[in-house]
Amino acid sequence: MKDKIKSIISQMTLEEKVSLCSGKDFWHLKGIERLGIPKIMVTDGPHGLRKQSGEADHLGLNQSVRATCFPTAATTASGWDRENLFDMGKAIGEECVQEQVSVVLGPGTNIKRSPLCGRNFEYFSEDPFLAGEMSAAWINGVQSQGIGTSLKHFAANNQEKARLVSNSVVDERALREIYLTAFEIAVKQAQPWTLMCSYNRINNVYSCENQWLLNDVLRGEWGFQGLVMTDWGAMNERTKALEAGLELEMPSSGGYNDKKIVEAVREGKMKEAVLDRAVTRILTVILKAQEVKKKNYDKDQHHNLAQKIGAESIVLLKNDGMLPLNKDVSYAVIGAFAEKPRYQGAGSSKINPHRVEGALEALRNMGIKCEYAQGYELCSDEIRQEIIDEATECAAKADGAVIFAGLPDSYESEGFDRSHLDMPKNHNALIEAVAKVNPNVTVVLQCGSPVLMPWKDDVKGIVLSYLGGEAAGSASAKVLTGEVNPSGRLAETFPMSLEDTPCYNNFAKEAKDVEYRESILVGYRYYDWADIPVLYPFGYGLSYTDFSYEGMQVEWDDDSGTGSVKVTVSNKGKRAGSEVVQLYIGKECSSVMRAPKELKGFQKVFLNPQETKTVKLMLDKRSFSYYDIEEHGWTIEDGNYQLYVAASSRDMRLKADLKVKGKVIMRSPEYKVTDVVKNGRFSCSREQFKMLFEGEFPITPQMDKISLNSTxxxxxxxxxxxxxxxxxxxxxxxxxxxxxxxxxxxxxxxxxxxxxxxxxxxxxxxxxxxxxxxxxx
Structure with missing residues (x-):
């Protein structure tokens, strides 16, 4: 292929080369007919294929072709199952083959810095290791079908507020350990065909023209081989971006930026070799895409896969004996989401599904005796007492009640962030009212991110289905009835209050500068470090059976930097089920600011009743490394480490100490809990935050004049x-x-x-x- 591309480029005019560096329209890369270069199509689809069938508009205002709507990333990450993510990616790849789409734009791999981010349903986790592993599995699945992916949004894009102009001010260590690691894992394990730059600036440099990010780190350190493209409309300075390693502008500037590249080459301001490098990478993707022949996929098979993944990703948060449901008693099924589920997020990822299954119909089909009441209106959060009264009357006559509630599209979406963690007031009022007339209440939550649960102690069961795709209803029904034993585990922390979140004072404000003052203390890392109580911890989830852990064995070789942790896991109950074995590593006596422990390995294992299996979790140098800002590289601190085999970030089952050879570290810049946590709230000043930076603090300079970047x-x-x-x-x-x-x-x-x-x-x-x-x- 290299020789063919070199031959093609030798025949191209300067204008033809430049033309390939921007889109033909919203969804196509340009071709050059005289040289036999075809146009190819890219389209949205982190959890399904969103190919628009009419005139393209990027945001989905026009209808898209029907496709399988799989569970969103927030859901699938809760499954902690690499095989399921691979299978889901493979299925999406098959649908791309049928629809002649060459590159699907996903996965979304940004870290959940705050539960308020409006697009969190499209992202995997607050933890970079888990997010990276899920991303890599999904990418490998899609690309197994000869279809490309676009790993996004690179990088430090963690809010929707002002996302086209915001400046993520983040220290080097946090950037490396938290915000880049997931992308690094995905690149190294899966080599996505393309990578999509985020809109925002990082330390005052736009991502799409960030030489350090795109050339030094992405290509130089990680060995990325694909092409880099903009998010739609993210281009700032075109020639600067091309020199920094960004090849493709999407969609197009109507020739405006193409003209700038031509002028730069002709005037000697940019070497034509830079352009040739970009064209080589673009042609590589185009030619790879032509190797795939069209074939049809099995819609029913994909629907069943969506159901399987959805069911195996559901998290059982609470069960005081009401679940599984009993076919010999009667239930009130309450809440409009039971009939019309919220099964995906709002925005550019919205899929037009083949069919959608609601839980009410699924429960009835599975033999559950139930009556239905609406409970609330879908398009309003107004409390209508007559609707709640109907629901309580229905619940009072039943042996138990199952309430479907959560967040509507208007509460979380691409384009804006949430302002609070509350569910609609009519959902909360319904749950509280029903719990007063029936002691046996289970709540099923359909949402893309954490919510507060003021009624938590008043109900017997809480089932988190997140946004479960087109088969969300039947997936929930299978878990509720016990046909599927719940095995989901939280991929993010559910806090007790919004004020408890470490970025509460520095998230989605009016200023363009977003200061990541919490540094590496994101999610469970912060809550554990500051000893803050949480509603539900990272990694948490219940089962209908019980698991035990025994016989932890640690092997480590300092010379090779490799090792493993083995543990025996047993199912002590009467039901088959899957357990997620989690490995955390910490260092109690460290000269470096650290969380008490960090996730460094996991494995989901299926066990029949009374069955025992040995789980092996691998270790490498990065398992013990932190990012050393003095060396600008990864370093192992010499000393003793604590290894924990756990059922969640706050449920340590086994512990072992391990001496690891490394560098003796002098005390590095750090926060102390007593200095930055006041009255249980993270409260770090700018001056304290500046300690983590070298050189000038990278905030937006004052501009009196209007520019293209003025809002x-x-x-x-x-x-x-x-x-x-x-x-x-x-x-x-x-x-x-x-x-x-x-x-x-x-x-x-x-x-x-x-x-x-x-x-x-x-x-x-x-x-x-x-x-x-x-x-x-």
Whole structure:
């Protein structure tokens, strides 16, 4: 292939080379007919294929072809099952083959820094090791079918607020250990065909033009072989991005940025070899895509796979003896989500499924005697007493009640972040009212991220199904009835309150600078370090059976930097089930700021009643390493480490100490709990945060003039801005005046959108916007 690509490039004009470096339209890469280079299609799809059948618009306002809607990443990560992720990716790859889509845009691998991030349903975990392992498995599954993937959003994109212009201010150690590690694992284990840059800046440099990130780290250290593309509309300075290692701009600037590249080469400001390097990488993807022949997939098989993965990812949070359900008694099934489930997130990942199964119908088909009551309205959080009264009357006559509740699309979506952790007030009111008339209540939660549970002590069962895909209803029914023994484990912490989260004071504020003051103390790392109680800990989940752990054995060789932990796991109960064996490593006496323990291995194991198996978890140098900011590399601190085999981050079953050879470390910059945790809340000042940085603190410089990166809100605050852009903004708003989730998302995004973003949505050509800016200034 290398010789063929070299031959093609030798025949190309400068303009033809440049033309390949941006999209033909929203979903296609350009081809060159005279050289036999075809256009290829890319499309959204972290949890299914979203190929638009009509005119493309990126956001899904136009209908997409029918495809299998698999459970979202928040759900599948709770399964802790690499094989399921591979199988899901393989199935999505098969659907891409049928629809002649060459690259599917996913997986979303960003860390859940805060449970408020509106797009958390599309991401795997707060833990980089788990997120990386899940991502790699999914990518390998898709690419086993000859279909490419696009690992996204690279990097430090952890909120929706102002995501096109925000500046993630993050110290080097946190960036490496928390925000880049998942991407590193995915690149090294799976080599995705493409990688998608995030919109935001990292320490004041846009991701898509970040030489250090794209060339030094991604390609130089990790050995990435594919091409790098922008997120849609993320391009800032085109020639700078090309030199930094970003090949493909999506969708297109209408020739505006292509012209800049041509001028830069002709004027000697950029070497043509830089362009040839980019074209080589783009052609590699295009030619690889042509090797796949169209074939049809089995829709029923994929639906059944979605059901299997959904059921095996459900987390049983509480069970005081009510579950599994009993076919000999009667139940009230309550809540509109039982009939019309919320099974996927809102935004650009929204799938048009073949069919959707609700839990009410599934329970009845499985022989559960039940009556139904609506309980609340789907499109409102208003408490309507007459609907709640109907539900309580239904519940009072039944032996038990199963309530389906959670978060509607309007509460969590791409484009905006949540402002609180509460469920709709009518959902909470319903649960509280039903619990007063029936002592046997189970709540099934359909949501993409953590919620508060003020009624937790008033119910006997809590089942977290997250967003379970098109078979969410039948998957839930299988777990509720015991046909499937729940084996999901939380891939994120459920906090007691929003104020308990470490980034509470530094998340999604109005300022463009987002200071990651909590540094490496994200998720369970922080809660354990500060000894903060949680609602449910990372890694937690119950089963209908009991498991025991025995015989922990640790092997380690300092010279090779390899080893393993073996443990014997037994099913002591009467039901077959799967346990997730988790390995955490900590260092009690360290000269480096550390969490008490970090996840370094896991394995899901299926056991029949009374069966015993040995689980082997592998160790390597990174199992014990931290990122040394003095050496700018990974370092093992010399000394004793504690290894824990656990059922969750707060349920340590076995412990072993291990002496590991390494570097003797002098005390490094760090936080002390007593200095940064006040009254149980993380409260770190900017001055304390600055200790973790070398050199100038990388915040946004003050700008008096309007630029392409000025937001719509900033521009409209000026009289000249209103005269120049108000009509354009009003026209944009008129396009999105509906009340469905996509229109709400777009209106929320508008005020934080940079002026260059208006060009992507067709409101004006980039040149016209630049002229208006020049006239204003």
């Amino acid at each position: 719509v809100q900033e521009v409209l605050e000026k009289e000249a801005g209103r005269k120049s852009f108000q009509e354009m903004v009003d026209r944009f708003n008129k396009k999105f005046d509906g009340e469905d989730d996509l229109n709400i998302m777009m209106r929320a995004m508008l005020k934080d959108m940079p002026l260059r973003g208006l060009a992507m949505f067709g409101e004006a050509a980039m040149g016209d916007i630049e002229k208006k800016i020049k006239d204003m200034n």
